[in-house]
Amino acid sequence: MLILGGTREARRLAAVLVDRPGLHVTSSLAGRVRTPSLPPGEVRIGGFGGVDGLAGWLRDKAVDAVVDATHPFAARMSANAAAATARAGVALLVLRRPGWTAGPGDDWRWADTLPEAAALLPSLGERIFLTTGRQDLASFADLDLWFLVRSVDAPEPPAPQRMHVLLDRGPFTVDGERTLLREHRIDVLVTKDSGGDMTAAKLVAARELGIPVVIQSRPPLPAGVTVVPTVAAAADWVVRHP
Known part of the structure; x- marks a missing residue:
C-alpha cells in the first residue's frame, strides 16, 4: 500500500502498519521541507509527475490501496490521487483530521x-x-x-x-x-x-x-472519496481491505 504523507497522522499510520505481516507499506513525501520528519518503513521523496505518473507508479508497484494522508491544504495532490487511483483501479481512502471549531471567546x-x-x-x-x-x-x-x-x-x-x-x-x-x-x-x-x-x-x-x-477555509476534497478522521479508522480500513 501507499501512504501519501507529510503529516503526523501519516507517520502514525505508517508506524501502526509497517510491521504487519503480509503488508508492504511505502510512504511518499512531497519533498517541500528540507529536513522532514520521516515515518518508519520505506520512504520515497518527490513528486510522481502528475496523474499519469502516479497512475503508472501504482500499476508498476502493484499497489492495492492508497491512503491520502496529506495536509488538508494539499488540494492538488488529493485531486491527483483521486484521479490516478480511479484510472489504475486502486482503492483510495482519505485520512483527514477534523478542522478547528470556534468556541466561546474566539474572534x-x-x-x-x-x-x-x-x-x-x-x-x-x-x-x-x-x-x-x-x-x-x-x-x-x-x-x-x-x-x-x-x-x-x-x-x-x-x-x-x-x-x-x-x-x-x-x-x-x-x-x-x-x-x-x-x-x-x-x-x-x-x-x-x-x-x-x-x-x-x-x-x-x-x-x-x-x-x-x-x-x-479548507479546499474541498474530490467528489466521491471516502474520508475518515482518525489513524485508527484508517488502519482498520487498510486491514479490512481485501
Missing part, C-alpha cells in the same frame, strides 16, 4: 483564499503573526504592515518587506504562544484551518489575549 474571521485574508488585515491591526507557510507570502507582500512569519524553512519571495522570520516546528505550547504574541505585540493572527493539536495552541493564546484570528 475568528473566515476567508476562502489568502488574498481574501490579506484584504481583512488593514482594518484589524498593524502587527500580524502569519503562520500560513513559507510558500504563501505573495498575497501579503504589498501590505504596509509588520509581519512575524513562522515556518519550518526560510520563506520564499515575494514576501512582505517589513518581516521578521521565526524558523520553528511544532508542537507548540499555549505558554510559549502567549509569550510570543506578547513579545511581538501582535494585533492579528493569520493561519489556515489545518486542524489537530500540534499548532492549535496559538488559537488558545489568541483567545486569552483577545486577538482576532483570520483563518483560511
Whole structure:
C-alpha cells in the first residue's frame, strides 16, 4: 500500500502498519521541507509527475490501496490521487483530521483564499503573526504592515518587506504562544484551518489575549472519496481491505 504523507497522522499510520505481516507499506513525501520528519518503513521523496505518473507508479508497484494522508491544504495532490487511483483501479481512502471549531471567546474571521485574508488585515491591526507557510507570502507582500512569519524553512519571495522570520516546528505550547504574541505585540493572527493539536495552541493564546484570528477555509476534497478522521479508522480500513 501507499501512504501519501507529510503529516503526523501519516507517520502514525505508517508506524501502526509497517510491521504487519503480509503488508508492504511505502510512504511518499512531497519533498517541500528540507529536513522532514520521516515515518518508519520505506520512504520515497518527490513528486510522481502528475496523474499519469502516479497512475503508472501504482500499476508498476502493484499497489492495492492508497491512503491520502496529506495536509488538508494539499488540494492538488488529493485531486491527483483521486484521479490516478480511479484510472489504475486502486482503492483510495482519505485520512483527514477534523478542522478547528470556534468556541466561546474566539474572534475568528473566515476567508476562502489568502488574498481574501490579506484584504481583512488593514482594518484589524498593524502587527500580524502569519503562520500560513513559507510558500504563501505573495498575497501579503504589498501590505504596509509588520509581519512575524513562522515556518519550518526560510520563506520564499515575494514576501512582505517589513518581516521578521521565526524558523520553528511544532508542537507548540499555549505558554510559549502567549509569550510570543506578547513579545511581538501582535494585533492579528493569520493561519489556515489545518486542524489537530500540534499548532492549535496559538488559537488558545489568541483567545486569552483577545486577538482576532483570520483563518483560511479548507479546499474541498474530490467528489466521491471516502474520508475518515482518525489513524485508527484508517488502519482498520487498510486491514479490512481485501
